[in-house]
Amino acid sequence: MSAxxxxxxxxxxxxxxxxxxxxxxxLKYQHKLVKLVMRYVRNPAEAEDIAQEAFIKAYxxxxxxxxxSAFYTWLYRIAINTAKNAVVSRDRSPIDYDLDRNSxxxxxxxxxxxxxxxxxxxxxxxxxxxxxxNAAIDALPEDLRTAIVLRELEGLSYEEIAAxxxxxxxxxxxxxxxxxxxxxxxxxxxxxxGLGRAEELG
Amino acid sequence: MPRAARNSxxxxxxxxxxxxxxxxxxxxxxxxxxxxxxxxQWLERMNRALTTRNYDGVFSHWHGxxxxxxxxxxxxxxxxxSERLASLDGSGREFVRTGASLACYLPDKRTVLxxxxxxxxxxxxxxxxxxxxxxxxxxxxxxxxxxxxxDTHVITVAPRDExxxxxxxxxxxxxxxxxxxxxxxxxxRVIEQIVFASLTLPARISDAAFKPEVSTTGFQWLxxxxxxxxxxxxxxxTAMRLPPGFRMTVxxxxxxxxxxxxxxxxxxxxxxxxxxxxxxxxxxxTSPQPPQQAAVGSSSAFSTVIDGHKIxxxxxxxxxxxxxxxxxxxxxxxxxxxx
Amino acid sequence: MKEExxxxxxxxxxxxxxxxxxxxxxxxxxxDEQLKARxxxxxxxxxxxxxxxxxxxxxxxxxxxxxxxxxxxxxxxxSSAPLxxxxxxxxxxxxxxxxxxxxxxxxxxxxxxxxxxxxxAPLSSQLASAPRALPVAAxxxxxxxxxxxxxxxxxxxxxxxxxxxxxxxxxxxxxxVAHSTFSSPVARRNLLxxxxxxxxxxxxxxxAPQDAQSSAK
Numbered sequence: 001m002s003a004x005x006x007x008x009x010x011x012x013x014x015x016x017x018x019x020x021x022x023x024x025x026x027l028k029y030q031h032k033l034v035k036l037v038m039r040y041v042r043n044p045a046e047a048e049d050i051a052q053e054a055f056i057k058a059y060x061x062x063x064x065x066x067x068x069s070a071f072y073t074w075l076y077r078i079a080i081n082t083a084k085n086a087v088v089s090r091d092r093s094p095i096d097y098d099l100d101r102n103s104x105x106x107x108x109x110x111x112x113x114x115x116x117x118x119x120x121x122x123x124x125x126x127x128x129x130x131x132x133x134n135a136a137i138d139a140l141p142e143d144l145r146t147a148i149v150l151r152e153l154e155g156l157s158y159e160e161i162a163a164x165x166x167x168x169x170x171x172x173x174x175x176x177x178x179x180x181x182x183x184x185x186x187x188x189x190x191x192x193x194g195l196g197r198a199e200e201l202g
Numbered sequence: 203m204p205r206a207a208r209n210s211x212x213x214x215x216x217x218x219x220x221x222x223x224x225x226x227x228x229x230x231x232x233x234x235x236x237x238x239x240x241x242x243q244w245l246e247r248m249n250r251a252l253t254t255r256n257y258d259g260v261f262s263h264w265h266g267x268x269x270x271x272x273x274x275x276x277x278x279x280x281x282x283x284s285e286r287l288a289s290l291d292g293s294g295r296e297f298v299r300t301g302a303s304l305a306c307y308l309p310d311k312r313t314v315l316x317x318x319x320x321x322x323x324x325x326x327x328x329x330x331x332x333x334x335x336x337x338x339x340x341x342x343x344x345x346x347x348x349x350x351x352x353d354t355h356v357i358t359v360a361p362r363d364e365x366x367x368x369x370x371x372x373x374x375x376x377x378x379x380x381x382x383x384x385x386x387x388x389x390x391r392v393i394e395q396i397v398f399a400s401l402t403l404p405a406r407i408s409d410a411a412f413k414p415e416v417s418t419t420g421f422q423w424l425x426x427x428x429x430x431x432x433x434x435x436x437x438x439x440t441a442m443r444l445p446p447g448f449r450m451t452v453x454x455x456x457x458x459x460x461x462x463x464x465x466x467x468x469x470x471x472x473x474x475x476x477x478x479x480x481x482x483x484x485x486x487x488t489s490p491q492p493p494q495q496a497a498v499g500s501s502s503a504f505s506t507v508i509d510g511h512k513i514x515x516x517x518x519x520x521x522x523x524x525x526x527x528x529x530x531x532x533x534x535x536x537x538x539x540x541x
Numbered sequence: 542m543k544e545e546x547x548x549x550x551x552x553x554x555x556x557x558x559x560x561x562x563x564x565x566x567x568x569x570x571x572x573d574e575q576l577k578a579r580x581x582x583x584x585x586x587x588x589x590x591x592x593x594x595x596x597x598x599x600x601x602x603x604x605x606x607x608x609x610x611x612x613x614x615x616x617x618x619x620s621s622a623p624l625x626x627x628x629x630x631x632x633x634x635x636x637x638x639x640x641x642x643x644x645x646x647x648x649x650x651x652x653x654x655x656x657x658x659x660x661x662a663p664l665s666s667q668l669a670s671a672p673r674a675l676p677v678a679a680x681x682x683x684x685x686x687x688x689x690x691x692x693x694x695x696x697x698x699x700x701x702x703x704x705x706x707x708x709x710x711x712x713x714x715x716x717x718v719a720h721s722t723f724s725s726p727v728a729r730r731n732l733l734x735x736x737x738x739x740x741x742x743x744x745x746x747x748x749a750p751q752d753a754q755s756s757a758k
Contacts, residue, residue: 020571252726499735
């Protein structure tokens with residue numbers, strides 16, 4: 001199978017006018033992009049703004065994307081450029097993310113936990129999401145857990161994981177899928193459960 | 203080089219202008235003299251916290267338009283200080299101090315510098331704020347400020363002349379840790395900034411926390427095996443003139459890692475900033491070498507060869523100051539046969 | 542049947558679905574909000590497993606982008622040339638022992654990356670695996686085709702400024718370290734931090750002659 005087929009199939013749809021396909025790309029890469037941008041700006045809210053800008057730029061530039069590089073590589077470069085411009089345009093002044101703004105976008109307590117801040121609910125939500133996923137993963141049978149961790153943490157391909165776990169590729173695919181389903185059962189509640197606690201697309 | 207006259211009108215207005223460029227802060231002290239803790243005491247509390255407490259934090263270091271993240275872990279246990287400072291982006295450099303040994307891991311140069319240093323040494327020659335310091339810096343309490351949901355006290359240390367830098371410090375009220383530090387030039391412009399993104403003060407830190415992440419296979423290890431000694435070289439070096447307020451506080455000789463002969467090490471301080479001067483024989487330098495300047499972040503270094511000796515000054519001061527001091531260093535006594 | 546379809550979503554997310562099926566699923570994914578939401582939750586799971594601290598996991602980023610795009614003109618591909626699909630993924634031959642170690646290490650990695658910040662050293666262990674994120678320069682693929690005069694081909698330089706990365710000479714490093722003991726704590730931290738980061742100037746000429754000089758002390 002060809003590499004990057006997944007992203008390219010979505011990109012092709014966007015290039016033919018299907019904006020919904022772009023949503024899928026955003027959903028897939030938003031955390032990675034924000035994390036990347038945070039190398040340049042420490043403030044998470046600002047990083048999100050820059051990531052947002054990068055996605056919009058990528059959308060507009062998509063007609064010129066030819067598939068010479070992987071989509072994510074191309075997106076990554078746009079994000080870096082956007083982040084660099086954002087930092088430079090602040091006129092080389094030092095990062096100041098406290099005194100002039102009333103809402104602290106980055107806060108920490110002496111326990112040292114970096115929390116996202118917004119409403120007190122927003123504060124709780126990321127932690128809740130994280131602990132829900134962690135608990136779900138801890139509860140997974142070992143073979144499912146190993147499969148998904150090798151995939152997400154180590155970035156191994158299905159074939160590599162199959163070699164590592166000494167099982168067929170089809171089994172790897174099934175294990176990862178079942179792991180995700182098990183986690184999703186709990187995670188869905190946080191995202192959909194009562195009073196629309198988490199933001200959802202659209 | 204401008205000679206700063208103490209207490210002259212221009213010097214005072216410089217300090218005032220400097221303080222005024224500080225960002226608008228909430229809650230200035232209600233009346234002078236009614237603040238419970240004097241500004242200098244805040245600095246003392248801060249220094250004490252930095253040297254005696256256990257802490258583990260991640261901070262951003264901004265300088266020259268670049269930001270990098272670093273981690274610092276510091277522990278004082280049974281009178282021994284352990285410390286590890288590691289770059290989290292890019293360079294992979296680390297600095298580890300455990301008890302008497304300092305190791306500087308430079309993966310980009312595939313080198314490790316190791317120095318042995320007796321523990322008491324760290325307390326000698328250490329700049330301390332005293333009454334004299336006020337002659338050269340204006341230390342002010344700018345009031346309280348909320349920084350990342352902590353109550354902090356903002357203290358500014360404004361230089362009264364061009365020979366030194368100033369600081370703005372956001373000192374956490376309950377722990378006295380400097381949550382944000384700005385290094386400023388004499389015009390109040392920020393040239394370096396350090397802000398903690400996260401910080402804990404754990405009661406216990408394991409030894410494992412001080413192990414470097416760097417893999418040192420194939421690295422060159424440069425040791426200095428000799429402990430610092432009182433100057434045993436035949437020449438006593440001293441500075442003929444110094445910028446106002448600077449005085450020599452340490453004179454020693456040591457063997458730097460990778461070197462075969464001791465280097466004279468003099469330390470000058472004005473109570474807040476310090477400058478080290480290293481003197482060594484210049485190898486086979488018959489023709490005069492051009493003086494050289496360097497910068498390490500906001501700190502300056504200057505090197506020149508005088509009378510067959512290479513003199514290097516390093517310090518967290520403006521370039522002009524290291525240059526001034528380096529060029530003023532002379533031998534006090536006539537040369538005697540080298541042992 | 543449904544499970545087959547659902548597992549396709551998971552496989553596509555991992556880029557492990559044959560391209561023909563990707564085309565079909567992409568069409569469904571673009572229009573099905575439930576499917577999109579699941580896809581989005583897959584991404585959240587990945588972010589949690591990689592313990593990407595500091596990143597908001599419920600950020601309304603995707604929704605905002607979507608809202609902005611509503612107002613954007615729909616893209617119309619200028620040329621009818623099909624996208625060139627990048628070559629086959631190059632499978633690195635992995636020694637069996639290496640992989641076995643991977644598997645064994647997973648549980649350790651997992652635990653390490655999930656432990657709370659206080660009391661252990663998760664940040665450093667996470668960041669020890671940060672090379673996975675790849676320093677910027679390493680991500681640039683070997684051949685960047687400028688294709689169509691796109692201005693999106695960047696020459697990546699390390700760090701945010703255009704100044705070349707300067708590496709302090711060993712001699713300067715020695716001086717800095719030796720001096721640091723005599724700085725005030727705050728100044729010392731600034732000095733060492735600057736030294737630890739990518740900054741620093743050479744003291745003197747190039748490295749080789751410098752070392753030759755100092756070794757002749």
